[in-house]
Amino acid sequence: xxxxxxxxxxxxxxxxxxxxxxxxxxxxxxxxxxxxxxxxxxxxxxxxxxxxxxxxxxxxxxxxxxxxxxxxxxxxxxxxxxxxxxxxxxxxxxxxxxxxxxxxxxxxxxxxxxxxxxxxxxxxxxxxxxxxxxxxxxxxxxxxxxxxxxxxxxxxxxxxxxxxxxxxxxxxxxxxxxxxxxxx
Amino acid sequence: xxxxxxxxxxxxxxxxxxxxxxxxxxxxxxxxxxxxxxxxxxxxxxxxxxxxxxxxxxxxxxxxxxxxxxxxxxxxxxxxxxxxxxxxxxxxxxxxxxxx
Numbered sequence: 580x581x582x583x584x585x586x587x588x589x590x591x592x593x594x595x596x597x598x599x600x601x602x603x604x605x606x607x608x609x610x611x612x613x614x615x616x617x618x619x620x621x622x623x624x625x626x627x628x629x630x631x632x633x634x635x636x637x638x639x640x641x642x643x644x645x646x647x648x649x650x651x652x653x654x655x656x657x658x659x660x661x662x663x664x665x666x667x668x669x670x671x672x673x674x675x676x677x678x679x680x681x682x683x684x685x686x687x688x689x690x691x692x693x694x695x696x697x698x699x700x701x702x703x704x705x706x707x708x709x710x711x712x713x714x715x716x717x718x719x720x721x722x723x724x725x726x727x728x729x730x731x732x733x734x735x736x737x738x739x740x741x742x743x744x745x746x747x748x749x750x751x752x753x754x755x756x757x758x759x760x761x762x763x
Numbered sequence: 764x765x766x767x768x769x770x771x772x773x774x775x776x777x778x779x780x781x782x783x784x785x786x787x788x789x790x791x792x793x794x795x796x797x798x799x800x801x802x803x804x805x806x807x808x809x810x811x812x813x814x815x816x817x818x819x820x821x822x823x824x825x826x827x828x829x830x831x832x833x834x835x836x837x838x839x840x841x842x843x844x845x846x847x848x849x850x851x852x853x854x855x856x857x858x859x860x861x862x863x
Contacts, residue, residue: 612793615792645829691775695772
């Protein structure tokens with residue numbers, strides 16, 4: 580029991596990491612896009628938990644709201660709209676790239692092994708400065724908001740323009756083609 | 764003790780799985796999901812380094828990455844709908860007009 584309390588952060592990290600990796604494997608392995616999307620949802624939620632573990636609470640909330648709430652609903656909506664059953668089933672995997680994928684996986688395993696062996700000497704850093712606003716300890720959300728609206732105001736505005744352009748682009752591509760010149 | 768390296772290793776695994784998925788899968792929707800995996804791996808990296816360095820910039824950039832990922836998903840799914848309307852398929856092997 581004491582071992583569990585001492586190593587609580589490790590236990591949580593490895594559980595969440597296992598969920599994230601299993602979800603990512605599911606995205607690749609499942610044939611049905613719906614199953615792949617739900618598997619991706621598991622990854623998103625696990626990553627949100629990891630953000631909490633890294634004491635980035637604001638990002639965890641944004642991850643759940645935007646990814647699990649918005650992007651995932653969009654994916655499922657399009658899968659339903661496209662209706663995979665009416666589309667003739669083709670081979671879902673590209674065979675000739677499989678050796679490259681296996682080689683990449685082996686390289687990945689070696690890298691992760693070396694990295695985890697070297698991780699014993701690492702240092703996670705101190706999160707206390709990530710929740711201070713001008714030296715006053717408030718909270719992670721306040722600190723991110725302060726940084727976002729004071730130091731990064733111009734990138735913030737540019738990103739809003741990017742979102743506007745993306746929205747217009749999605750509408751233009753999604754609408755039915757009318758007239759002779761085509762939809763776009 | 765969970766160190767920054769642990770988070771980097773997890774991020775490496777997610778990134779590589781995303782790249783493998785993009786290379787191996789032929790379904791456009793699944794390929795888009797693999798892009799989301801890659802962007803999530805990036806976010807883990809940014810937040811881990813933000814914590815390591817005690818600097819909020821990483822978290823602010825992660826917010827931007829999430830925004831761009833949402834825009835990318837909207838555009839990509841719009842392309843899928845246009846593609847299905849045009850060719851009645853989401854298989855990338857059938858979309859080879861520009862292959863030359």
